[in-house]
Amino acid sequence: MTRVLVAGPAENAELREPDVARSAGRVSAPLITCLLVAVLAQLPVLRPGWFYYADDSATQVLPMWYHLGQQVRNGIWPPVLDPDLLMGGNVAAETLFGVWSPFNALVWVGVSLAGDVGIAGIVVRTFALVAVALGCYLLCREYGAARWSASALATALPLTGSLLHFDAAKWPAALLAFVWVPLVWLTARRMVRGRTNAFWVFVLGALAVTAGNPYALLGVCVVLAALLVEAGLQRRWAGVRRLVLVSAAIGAVVPLVYLPLVRTAHTTWRTTSGGVHDSGALAPHLDDLLNLSMPTYVPAIPGVGVPAVYFCWFAVPLAFWCDWSVVRRRWRELAGPLTIAVVYLLVALGPSEVWMFRWPLRVVHYGYLALAVVLAVVLAAGLRFDRLRARAAATVAFLLLAVHFSAVRSPGSVALGRAVLIAALIGLLIAAALAVYRARGTGPLLVVLQVGTALTFCAQCLWFIGGGADLQYYFPSSPKQMRENYAERYEGRVLQIADTALNDRVPGDGSREMWRDMVMGNAFLLSDVDSVGSYTGIGFRAFTDVLCLGYDGSSCPAAYDALWRPPAGADVRLADLLLLDTVAVQHEIVPRPVVPEGWHLAERNSRISVMRRDEPASAGTGHLSWASPHLRAVSDVSDGPGTEVVDVHRTGGGAGRLVFARIAWPGYTAKWNGSEIPAHAGPAGLLEVALPAGRPGPGRLELVWTPPGMRLGLAAAAGGALLAAGVGIQQVAGRRREPAGAPR
Template identity: 45%
Template structure:
């Protein structure tokens, strides 16, 4: 017989007053939330015990963490928000990339922190632990908002951050995905409280702005789906004022989205992000049967990835929580029936994201549906917490044991069928799940807290077990970059002066001794951590002309022909080495064994891995980015105000149209003027910026500046949105002071 009474009815009612929680209840809630944060913070260190660079992996090492340090140094120098990094070249259009969340104050604080830590792996661990904790606390609050018990909310809140995709992909590699996902449960929680008139609009607006300004489109999609689901929930319950409040909130957050994503859209014409297509090649696309392994420890789903074209993941990407499916045989399903209307929104979110996860492999800017699986698990966590909170039942014991056994054996069988070479692993995992679940069911007779202890213990045990089997994400690249900033500066900043152009390929570097290779060449944004200006930055946006001319990919790898292309004269006369103000050339001998020094360079270092060349004479105009002026123009001064502005003094020395070439990529948004007159700006050789000076311009001060496309509209939209949110909040405050209460439910 069950020791748990049926849950109370939760049909929405209209009441004149809302009963506030008691002081003791409030303190118990604070202690429970604090315990969740502490436990997740501790468990987040377990991956580092197995693999010191677990969080400094793939894109986190090549893209995010090194640039965090560079951005932090720029912010400390007074450059917030950072929108352009000239020394990162193709990856320097930060506003267009959007992925670094330059408008996000929490990101900015973390970038400053990153600038203070010498070890990049430690930086990654600290920042990602912060967001795993933030995610867990948001899930806990969201579950409590739907009426789940504290202990049940804590169980799923601790489990979700260590689900397979969130831990092995988002936390280990795709940092922007983790940062945006961590805010979504907070937005959901605050928006629902606002809809129920329990908080002011400014709270979900601020949290929604934090989710959107991370710059990851999946975070924006998450906010949109959540708001849509909430509007459907309250429409079903005929709470039209709540629907109106949610609609207004959505409009205000749309203004924030304009600020973040208009620059990205404004660069579509010159970047790789030009295709709008729908297609399916099954890459990183799970199917419905893969979901049946969400509670199998060590499950490796049959999903195509980068691992040598393998059809099986080398990470437990589809894992959710060890108890998620088996415990369904022991829950009280009356909890769902009693709260059907209140649970409409998590059901809607589940259905929407499940359809997307099982959908095509690319849809506009959204690709690789596996990325959406954590958004499926988030609403499932809410539903699971509500079910668990009603207690575990032990009546009809034989039937429940049979159902539980079928779930465990079914998932285990499917995992073994996908990977029969790992049969012992799956059998061990199944045995551990059975033992842990039996302990949880037995302890449930003593109440929720002992049950929670058993379930938390199981989460920790399975985490240790999975990290023993999968100490890193072997489905993606592990570059093995050095992590000490001091060592990087010693190896590179003192030897590679000025702008560095590198002819190197990542495959040639990692195929040899990686540790030794990375002492002579770096790729991605690693040069930014070393304090070196280099063309080898990581970019998800790219510049079509620049990359096509130099056959440069998103990681900064080039082909051997790039050396000859850089050396030959351009239509403006000087070579690209001169137009880009290159001072150091690093050539990987595996690509070009014996490079002939171009004019103005000499070989200064040569070993079995690289040839290094340096410029023999200093470049003109050392304070700016001007690289060439046509013979009929004389430049008497050139100074860079900051990354986005430059001022020149020119004098005419001959007739005809003049040209000024800059060591800047011609991103949309550049504007040049002299004495209030606008000068033509265009893309020159390799996509470099060229300013044309008409024949009738005698001379004067040329002002060059860059403003991201759509920035003015975005700032205006943000201002209007903030004012609307503040105005609605003021109205809500006034109504509350006058005793107006509407549509409360619990």
């Protein structure tokens, strides 16, 4: 008979520990895990320092966090609209920044108080990655995993390829949204078991939804559905009822966040009409996911160049030594993570775009969260040493295949050498893990696993960070430096006609020099420059088409000519309608721009020309830029982003028009002397109000903007909160009625 060794000599040591030791371990294990993740999260900054300040993080997210933090500090919350941004001013419809989340508001304020948003971004990422690790640890423990196995997987999860190289490095708003998913999962499962009040599940679920990232919303939906399956299989019918009601309450928050986008999308680039497309963009394949334990494996996805599908080094090699019978014995309890893992496997391997969801690589770490839970539970059941040769052969075969696939995906002697080196390291670490487990138990095994995670991550930082295809911008991350460089040079409202892609054509260090004169996306928000161009994921088509503006504010040569002629439906130049004071033109686009009448050349160097208006376009706080000849604006005051009051004096009795340097986003209402009148998109997509005919004399126009569907969204969210509170109260009352010692 074959002898089976399932556990080392220290198995179930926790059960024999004194109460004091167990209590200390309950705190020390997650604390040490979080500290280790916090330290490892700093390694990418060492090579190079801009890892967390590149691509969309630098041009979109961090500058906007800084700007939104300033608005919150000025008493504007939620900051749903900024009319001065024009392109990216409809923050509510963007959804990305989660304007309804009080947690996000705290992050913005913190970033706005920092002297360097790049450093602030590192701090935010560190706390977020630590929170992911803590959530994963607690979730693994909730499913019965040992402290050591929960710690090993919780350390590995924040360092996975898709989470680190994409959400953490490029899209920190998505990282903040992912933080809530394991916490929602944890509290919802505890609620099903009667250990947590339903209202706390709603609170965490609402924070996940209001984070504004649709992938977090999808994650919450998948988690709650999987828990319904899990609870139903265990016949926890009271928990099922609570879960259904709380899920409905969380769902009631969704209209508040996403209705503005749905009701605005018809005017923008972004469509909500549905459809399935498979361009292959950021879409992994099955053979990619099979290499999830190879730190040097780079998937054949255009533009990636990093181990984007990597999970953790020991997941597959150590799986050959695990006792997987625990899954068979506890399949009902593990139905939740198993369901989630399968769902996200299908999503990751599905089309590259389904409805509003695109780039399947963005959901890989959601599936890895479920995989971490399952693996932590399986590891906690102990390692097996029967059929020693077969297990060793399977481990060696995996490492050899991983080397082969790594070399195939990244041809060349350098890639092959790295793959061989890292495979040898993993082989030694697995051998060491098995040896110390058999001799000393789980404590030394955890040390080997954590050391292996640190070593493989150091190798990844050395080989893949700083030399890839990340877009690096050289403008300062210090608001003080940005103000010193731009604030006095670019006065009033500024339009920059430039193209980020052209910087790549500048030889030598020319691309570094280019950012002395211009920045892209939202970066001007760090300098207090009122820039028309900004970073937007939606874009107002009627406006962006006239100036051929791209998502990051890039433009084309035709934009300069468009400025100096009236757009369709207008009698004055577009530059006047926009209330522009300064125009900066990149010479790569327009080599020698002609200075128009009423303007002068303020600056010219080898890279740009800067034109400035002879007289300021507007001295007030309002945005009125043109009125019919028989209408004279007596005053124009805007005391908030979504409100404006214009006192008008008529010199004639006919109908008239007013045009504002505001984008005509859906949601505007206009009242003339208390009566509602039409407000619609006029020239170049700017807001136009048609005044009815009337007698000469004074009149008042009041403009108000609210996000479309906001009243419905607020009512639905309030109803969801009341429903969750009712479920929570019923849960407390029911617990009090239970006889002592009754099972929950």
